[in-house]
Amino acid sequence: MAIQYDLDGLGGPEAFRTLPEGVKLTLLNGARGEVIGNPGDGGFVLVKWLEHPQEPAKVGEEEYVFFNEVKEAVG
Secondary structure, three states, X not given: OOOEEOOOOOOHHHHHHOOOOOOEEEEOOOOEEEEEEOOXXXXXXXXXXXXXXXXXXXXXXXXXXXXXXXXXXXX
């Protein structure tokens, strides 16, 4: 069963800071990626793109994603 991480409210930044590798993120722009690294600073995580509607060539690439870009986190 997948875990839905609550990134809203006061606990949101802490939940983002502790996201484990393997969690799937959906961004506000519709892109989807998998967390492959989290430095635990609460600002960003490293993702590998699974889907990227605006830039399909990015699928398979790695990129840092910031907290304010994430709509949903499921792991």
